Amino acid sequence: MDQATVVDVFIVGAGFSGLGAAIRLTREGFDDLVVVDRGRDVGGTWRDNTYPGAACDVPSHLYSYSFALNPDWSRAFSPQSEIFEYIRGVAAESGVLDKIRFGVEVLSAEYDEGRERWAVHTSDGDFDARVLISAAGVLCEPKMPEIEGISDFSGDVFHTARWDHSIPLAGRRVAVIGTGASAIQVVPSIASEVGHLDVYQRTAPWVLPRIDRHYPRLERSLYKKVPGLQRLVRGLQYVSREFQVVGLTRTRAALAPIRALGRAQLLRQVRDRDLRRKLTPRFEIGCKRILLSNTWYPALSRANVDVITDPIARVASEGVVTADGLEHPADVLVVATGFHVTDSPAFERIRGVDGRSLAEKWESDGMEAYKGTTVAGYPNMFVLIGPATGLGHSSMIYMIESQLNYVADAMRTMRERGLRTVDVRESVQDAYNEELRAGTADTVWVAGCQSWYLDDKGNAPAVWPDFTFSFRNQTREFDLSAYRRTAEEDAPGATDRGTVAVAGHGSVTR
Ligand code: N01
Numbered sequence: 001m002d003q004a005t006v007v008d009v010f011i012v013g014a015g016f017s018g019l020g021a022a023i024r025l026t027r028e029g030f031d032d033l034v035v036v037d038r039g040r041d042v043g044g045t046w047r048d049n050t051y052p053g054a055a056c057d058v059p060s061h062l063y064s065y066s067f068a069l070n071p072d073w074s075r076a077f078s079p080q081s082e083i084f085e086y087i088r089g090v091a092a093e094s095g096v097l098d099k100i101r102f103g104v105e106v107l108s109a110e111y112d113e114g115r116e117r118w119a120v121h122t123s124d125g126d127f128d129a130r131v132l133i134s135a136a137g138v139l140c141e142p143k144m145p146e147i148e149g150i151s152d153f154s155g156d157v158f159h160t161a162r163w164d165h166s167i168p169l170a171g172r173r174v175a176v177i178g179t180g181a182s183a184i185q186v187v188p189s190i191a192s193e194v195g196h197l198d199v200y201q202r203t204a205p206w207v208l209p210r211i212d213r214h215y216p217r218l219e220r221s222l223y224k225k226v227p228g229l230q231r232l233v234r235g236l237q238y239v240s241r242e243f244q245v246v247g248l249t250r251t252r253a254a255l256a257p258i259r260a261l262g263r264a265q266l267l268r269q270v271r272d273r274d275l276r277r278k279l280t281p282r283f284e285i286g287c288k289r290i291l292l293s294n295t296w297y298p299a300l301s302r303a304n305v306d307v308i309t310d311p312i313a314r315v316a317s318e319g320v321v322t323a324d325g326l327e328h329p330a331d332v333l334v335v336a337t338g339f340h341v342t343d344s345p346a347f348e349r350i351r352g353v354d355g356r357s358l359a360e361k362w363e364s365d366g367m368e369a370y371k372g373t374t375v376a377g378y379p380n381m382f383v384l385i386g387p388a389t390g391l392g393h394s395s396m397i398y399m400i401e402s403q404l405n406y407v408a409d410a411m412r413t414m415r416e417r418g419l420r421t422v423d424v425r426e427s428v429q430d431a432y433n434e435e436l437r438a439g440t441a442d443t444v445w446v447a448g449c450q451s452w453y454l455d456d457k458g459n460a461p462a463v464w465p466d467f468t469f470s471f472r473n474q475t476r477e478f479d480l481s482a483y484r485r486t487a488e489e490d491a492p493g494a495t496d497r498g499t500v501a502v503a504g505h506g507s508v509t510r
Pocket of ligand 1: 055056058139143145146147160177178179180181182183187201203289312335336337338339382450451452
């Protein structure tokens with residue numbers, strides 16, 4: 001590590017979570033930090049997902065940093081370009097841009113037990129950091145489907161998160177695989193332009209009306225001029241979304257109104273009985289992310305669009321072959337099959353005290369953390385949007401900011417007490433996760449559907465199974481007693497909790 005750049009905090013990723021961490025920690029006085037991002041700009045998911053129709057399905061007043069509300073949102077659900085501009089604007093105003101190195105990929109991050117530091121190897125050199133913050137994102141590693149022959153397709157193939165804008169679609173035969181949140185935004189946006197569109201549906205999703213509207217200039221100026229108005233609107237949006245949690249986690253009966261709304265929209269928008277039968281969801285609403293669209297069903301009802309529900313058998317050089325033996329010709333294959341979430345390649349690159357990668361640990365023990373943020377055996381590491389923090393119903397930025405409260409308080413606590421390291425106790429983490437699993441057992445996410453919330457054992461380690469304000473409460477303060485820690489010699493932390501000296505490690509509290 002001779003050539004390594006020494007830094008206090010190393011942050012991986014400059015999306016909403018990494019940028020938020022850099023801003024928050026700088027404000028707390030932890031400004032010796034470096035952020036690296038493999039992309040060329042901030043924004044993460046919102047930089048990468050440029051597919052036609054990309055937009056947020058959480059209202060924009062709610063889907064913003066609490067410290068950077070934007071009175072100028074053009075509409076209730078902003079398009080990708082506006083969210084990307086928003087995050088770029090926040091980054092520019094925050095003063096942390098000069099701490100971010102773009103086009104830099106983390107190759108590995110290994111905890112050096114002897115030095116109690118993180119050794120981070122990147123495509124642009126090595127770093128030696130006290131604290132590692134993984135803000136690499138969750139919906140960022142495109143998942144290509146394992147379909148025989150797909151690599152031999154003679155036309156163009158790309159994933160929604162890597163949209164190839166150089167490929168013309170006008171008048172051509174396009175196939176879209178998948179009917180999740182990305183596909184339902186893409187399909188209506190391209191249906192009128194393409195010659196023919198085949199939509200390959202494995203599972204019919206629940207689709208509710210999208211109550212979107214343009215914000216007139218008067219309303220936007222009121223948000224600027226009337227103190228508290230925007231926060232009030234944001235608060236109402238937050239509360240109304242939180243009501244869904246009752247149905248998702250406690251009483252299925254509470255889902256009845258939205259179930260009825262979904263059925264009514266299908267009945268109203270799809271007159272063709274055969275098509276309606278194909279599009280009728282056969283699983284409990286909420287088990288997969290509930291989709292919002294007013295244009296999905298009308299797009300699928302168009303004369304130039306076919307919904308194909310026969311399973312895909314293979315991809316031939318000039319089209320898609322379904323299990324019934326039919327070959328459906330295509331010029332372009334759009335893959336809308338989601339992301340690696342519980343099996344993200346990012347997990348392979350982080351190694352803790354025993355040299356085990358997070359991927360190996362989570363493969364054997366399940367994807368678990370404490371309060372979604374710290375992992376036993378990975379001292380001084382904080383994971384943003386870690387296990388059991390994912391949401392379908394509300395803003396991930398709320399969860400990220402909750403985690404940042406926890407991280408900031410951890411850093412303050414370490415500073416005040418002279419602690420070199422904190423490492424969550426395995427027993428505490430286990431007990432926490434046992435409780436989480438018990439809390440998830442009756443939720444809608446484990447009600448029998450397949451989704452990215454689940455791992456291959458059928459657990460739902462990616463999703464937060466409760467009201468988001470209970471996560472906010474849990475993460476309000478850093479609970480030092482849950483942690484093993486080492487302290488600087490003579491630091492207050494070394495004397496007030498009965499520490500023992502350990503050669504080469506300062507001292508360790510058990
Ligand atoms: O991915 P998904 P996504 N053959 O995993 C199908 C967020 N997001 O990119 O349901 C055929 O939801 C799969 O079928 P099935 C949001 O959190 C947010 O759409 O598993 N089909 C499914 O239909 C979302 O949840 C916004 O049977 C295959 C689809 O592909 C998350 O990103 C917008 C297949 C994958 O759906 C992921 O959404 C967009 C195969 N081999 C995304 N493999 C906002 O608005 C998979 N499928 C904020």
